[in-house]
Amino acid sequence: MSSTAQAVRRVFPFTAIVGQEEMKLALLLNVIDPKIGGVMIMGDRGTGKSTTIRALADLLPEIEVVADDPFNSDPQDPELMSDAVRQQIEQQAEIPVTHKKVPMVDLPLGATEDRVCGTIDIEKALSEGIKAFEPGLLAKANRGILYVDEVNLLDDHLVDVLLDSAAGGWNTVEREGISIRHPARFVLVGSGNPEEGELRPQLLDRFGMHAEIHTVKEPALRVQIVEQRAEFDQNPQQFLEKYLPQQQELQQKLIQAQALLPSVNLDYDLRVNISEVCSELDVDGLRGDIVTNRAAKALAAFEGRTEVTVDDIRRVITLCLRHRLRKDPLEAIDSGYKVEKAFNRVFGIEDVTESAQSNGTAQMSGRR
Numbered sequence: 566m567s568s569t570a571q572a573v574r575r576v577f578p579f580t581a582i583v584g585q586e587e588m589k590l591a592l593l594l595n596v597i598d599p600k601i602g603g604v605m606i607m608g609d610r611g612t613g614k615s616t617t618i619r620a621l622a623d624l625l626p627e628i629e630v631v632a633d634d635p636f637n638s639d640p641q642d643p644e645l646m647s648d649a650v651r652q653q654i655e656q657q658a659e660i661p662v663t664h665k666k667v668p669m670v671d672l673p674l675g676a677t678e679d680r681v682c683g684t685i686d687i688e689k690a691l692s693e694g695i696k697a698f699e700p701g702l703l704a705k706a707n708r709g710i711l712y713v714d715e716v717n718l719l720d721d722h723l724v725d726v727l728l729d730s731a732a733g734g735w736n737t738v739e740r741e742g743i744s745i746r747h748p749a750r751f752v753l754v755g756s757g758n759p760e761e762g763e764l765r766p767q768l769l770d771r772f773g774m775h776a777e778i779h780t781v782k783e784p785a786l787r788v789q790i791v792e793q794r795a796e797f798d799q800n801p802q803q804f805l806e807k808y809l810p811q812q813q814e815l816q817q818k819l820i821q822a823q824a825l826l827p828s829v830n831l832d833y834d835l836r837v838n839i840s841e842v843c844s845e846l847d848v849d850g851l852r853g854d855i856v857t858n859r860a861a862k863a864l865a866a867f868e869g870r871t872e873v874t875v876d877d878i879r880r881v882i883t884l885c886l887r888h889r890l891r892k893d894p895l896e897a898i899d900s901g902y903k904v905e906k907a908f909n910r911v912f913g914i915e916d917v918t919e920s921a922q923s924n925g926t927a928q929m930s931g932r933r
Contacts, residue, residue, distance in 0.1 A: 577797055579620035580811035581804070583790050585613060588776040590864075591884050592621050595752045595773065597822045597863040601856055602773025603731055603753030605716070605764070605888065609780045613790075614756040618712050622669030626816055628708055632661035635700040636747045637668060637707045644734065645708060647747050668709030670702050670751075672727075674718060681723060683747075685740045698745045703727075703736040706751040716755030717764045724764070727753060728771040766891075770849070773856045774881075775888035777901070822866040829862040831873040839878060841911045846904065848889045857885040875912055882908050 582589065591604045606614050631638040631650050639645035640662050646654075653660060672681065683701035702711070713719060713727065730736045736749035755772065757764065769775070781787050797804040836858060843853045860881035865873045883904045890903060908914070 575801055576623040577616050577620050577794075578805055578808040578812055579617070579624040580815055581793055581797070581808050582613060582617055582620060583786060583793065584781050585617060585778050587884065588614070588617060588778050590880070591774045591776045592617065592752075592754070593819065593867060594860050594863040594881070595754075596621065596625065596819060597867055598826060598859050599750060599752050601859045601863065602771070602852075603755070605769065605772040605775045606754065606756040606778060607759055607775065608756075608778030610758055612778050612780055614778070615712065615714060618710065618754050618756075619669060622667050622710050624812060624816055624819075625667040626820055627664040627666055629662055630665055630708075632663040636704050637665070637709065638748070639708065645748050645750060668705055668707075670706040670709060670711050672702060672711060672713045672719075674715060676702065676723070678723060678726065681726060682736055682738050683745075685738055685743050685745060698738070698747075700747070701736075703730050703749040703751075704747055707748050709751050711751045711753050713753070713755045715757055715761065717757040717761055721765060721768065724755075724768050728768065732771070769888045770852060772888065774860065774884045776884060777887075818867065818869075821869065822863070825869065825871065826863060826866040828871050829865050829873065830871060831858055831862055835861075835873060835875065835878060838911050839882070842882065842904070842907050843886065845907045845911065846886060846890055848886060849891075853886050853889045857882050860885050875914075878912075879908060879914075 579589075588604075588606055588608075591606075595601050595604055608614065628637070629640060631640050631646065634647065634650060636647045638647050638650045640650075640660050643651055650660065679701065681702050683704055684699045686697035686699065711727065711731075713724075716724060730749040731751060731753040734748060734750040735746050737744060737746040739745075753772070755764075763769075781790065793804075836854075839857050839861075840854045843851075843857070846853075848854075857878065861873045861877045864877045864881055865871070883901045886904045887901045
């Protein structure tokens with residue numbers, strides 16, 4: 566058996582992960598539409614953040630790439646191919662094609678900018694007149710997932726570089742007047758623990774979605790998680806075979822959703838309502854509106870529909886807006902609750918908790 570087969574076999578299956586629905590939904594929607602702009606996952610230590618992200622990369626179908634290309638160039642899409650491959654295609658040269666797993670790149674905390682972006686060998690460029698480029702992690706992550714654990718401990722400048730590449734889809738390296746660029750379109754996933762410091766608001770705003778995860782409190786669920794992990798560690802192959810039908814079904818669902826996404830329609834009135842929620846919450850800029858629109862469409866496509874419903878918007882709007890609200894240090898109210906209240910008000914949905922409270926009050930006054 567090949568070493569790659571062994572490496573693949575060891576990944577815990579995505580469909581076997583218990584709970585953390587918010588994180589799983591955010592990750593799946595970003596896979597369907599990478600232009601949502603990535604996910605910031607904030608939560609307690611030991612809640613399976615990196616396990617879930619590795620499981621997602623393993624779940625995804627293989628991609629078609631140009632053989633021996635350091636940038637995982639797409640042989641069909643000019644936006645996802647390096648300049649060298651594009652030149653070869655223009656010259657109608659034969660392009661060797663192969664298939665590979667979706668890349669999942671872990672960014673180490675101590676990474677330098679050269680390690681992330683790549684370096685140009687100036688000496689070689691000057692003496693031999695060729696652009697000698699040593700690709701970095703952004704090149705490796707093209708068309709894949711770039712995972713940054715403890716993103717709140719990463720140098721702000723590096724976070725900026727990552728977010729710029731993720732948003733623009735290209736990485737440009739310039740040294741001593743020599744410039745090289747390559748495609749770098751990836752799903753950026755950052756994770757962190759709020760106890761170790763918050764990310765600056767302007768950087769946080771650049772992440773498309775923000776998922777909050779908490780340690781599972783219910784004892785029965787905790788036991789289930791522990792047992793599953795033990796079962797997987799004891800016999801990974803058998804555990805994977807058990808979940809294979811579910812894995813294949815979810816993989817098919819993602820492929821169909823990506824194909825359906827361009828045909829999904831979001832009604833004009835619903836778009837106006839989304840913008841009204843953003844305006845009411847005083848969200849800076851238009852990123853919140855754009856991401857909510859995209860995420861709602863991706864959710865409809867995931868469920869095999871071509872029309873976005875109010876419920877689709879309800880399920881994604883908190884993920885898309887909670888990290889864009891202005892923080893009041895004296896306020897104890899959760900930002901997600903604020904988003905829900907604004908959504909219910911704008912979309913004319915009665916707040917269940919509030920109506921229950923008002924009914925209770927009415928009954929009490931009736932008894933008097």
